[in-house]
Amino acid sequence: MADPLKNGDSGLAGTREDVPANEPLILIEMIQRLKVRDVMTSELAAVERTDPLRVAQSLMKNKKISGVPVKEGGRFLGLVSINDIIQALEGGYIDDPCHKHMSTKLVVLEDDMPLSFALRYFNKYHYGRFPVINREQQLVGIVCQRDINRALLIELTQEFNRLESESVSHCVPEDPFNLYVLREFPVAKYDFENAGKAANMIRKVLKEKKFPLKDIRRVAVAAYELEINLCVHSDGGVLTWRMSKGRVEITASDSGPGIEDVEWACKDGNSTAIEWIRSLGFGAGMGLVNVKRVADEFEIHSKPGSGTTVRAVVFVEPRSTDHRQHDQN
Numbered sequence: 001m002a003d004p005l006k007n008g009d010s011g012l013a014g015t016r017e018d019v020p021a022n023e024p025l026i027l028i029e030m031i032q033r034l035k036v037r038d039v040m041t042s043e044l045a046a047v048e049r050t051d052p053l054r055v056a057q058s059l060m061k062n063k064k065i066s067g068v069p070v071k072e073g074g075r076f077l078g079l080v081s082i083n084d085i086i087q088a089l090e091g092g093y094i095d096d097p098c099h100k101h102m103s104t105k106l107v108v109l110e111d112d113m114p115l116s117f118a119l120r121y122f123n124k125y126h127y128g129r130f131p132v133i134n135r136e137q138q139l140v141g142i143v144c145q146r147d148i149n150r151a152l153l154i155e156l157t158q159e160f161n162r163l164e165s166e167s168v169s170h171c172v173p174e175d176p177f178n179l180y181v182l183r184e185f186p187v188a189k190y191d192f193e194n195a196g197k198a199a200n201m202i203r204k205v206l207k208e209k210k211f212p213l214k215d216i217r218r219v220a221v222a223a224y225e226l227e228i229n230l231c232v233h234s235d236g237g238v239l240t241w242r243m244s245k246g247r248v249e250i251t252a253s254d255s256g257p258g259i260e261d262v263e264w265a266c267k268d269g270n271s272t273a274i275e276w277i278r279s280l281g282f283g284a285g286m287g288l289v290n291v292k293r294v295a296d297e298f299e300i301h302s303k304p305g306s307g308t309t310v311r312a313v314v315f316v317e318p319r320s321t322d323h324r325q326h327d328q329n
Contacts, residue, residue, distance in 0.1 A: 030115075030155050032116070036112070036113045036117070036132055036141075037111035037112065037140075039115060047068050047069075048071065049077055049098060051097065051098050053084070054095055056068045057085045067081045067082065067129075069131050076133050076137060079103050079106055107125055108130060109131070111132050111140050122145055130143055181205070186237075186238055187231055187234075187238065190231060195231045199224035202241055202250075211316055219314050221291070222312040225287040227252070228287060229288070233257075234307070234308065235254065235256040237253050237255070237256065239251070240252075246316045251311045258304040288300070291310065298312050
């Protein structure tokens with residue numbers, strides 16, 4: 001039987017495993033920030049476990065969908081597909097309860113997973129949609145590629161409106177370049193629930209101080225990628241944020257296993273992350289690449305068995321193109 005979640009949906013989402021190096025920073029920021037719950041459809045057409053297959057057939061016909069989730073007491077149990085209905089009609093058991101013929105071996109998403117996880121799974125499994133459950137295994141939504149596209153378009157529109165408003169108002173920050181900040185954030189190994197909080201806090205402070213949005217995105221991307229690297233690849237460490245006179249410096253230090261080949265680790269797609277980490281949408285080998293790309297200064301020092309230190313600097317003051325290119329070389 002064909003997989004009950006496969007369908008012909010197509011679009012921007014799920015067409016690639018990772019965000020390429022030339023993707024606009026605003027998209028990288030959105031994919032890092034958004035969760036599955038932010039893009040899913042929560043108004044569901046679902047049937048109860050004991051409902052006859054005929055009810056599922058009617059829902060599919062009225063809603064023009066190819067699969068219906070089956071639940072009991074709010075808990076997600078399985079899915080009845082259009083193929084199940086066809087077989088029931090041919091076999092003469094269309095009035096059997098749904099639980100007897102539903103598919104139970106399904107891939108699902110959890111509502112608090114990062115959007116990057118959903119993108120990775122759309123690419124990996126080529127399904128049209130995924131059921132979404134919460135931590136209590138309750139069915140809370142369903143997400144398809146169109147949902148992701150729509151959410152990203154809305155976010156982009158809102159961001160463009162903010163940029164346009166900022167341009168029209170000619171809002172000049174109150175000398176933010178002389179602001180001095182020094183903060184440290186401990187990062188625990190495999191603490192994915194808190195991963196990204198430091199980067200979000202840094203982004204929030206810079207927005208409050210009215211720094212240019214393009215520079216905020218660069219700082220946020222560098223901070224997020226280094227924070228995730230500490231979480232995934234080290235035994236835990238410290239993310240340090242220093243800022244003074246328009247110079248923002250993010251440093252990630254750990255005493256973990258270190259890196260055998262630094263040059264190899266800084267190339268697209270190279271990663272030592274184990275499979276279950278990759279299944280969560282992390283460890284795709286783009287972290288250091290993204291940091292190096294958005295930073296004006298980048299350096300990494302690592303010794304196997306002694307840990308790793310990565311430093312990225314972003315200048316938030318206007319600088320000439322030639323000067324910036326010189327800094328990156």
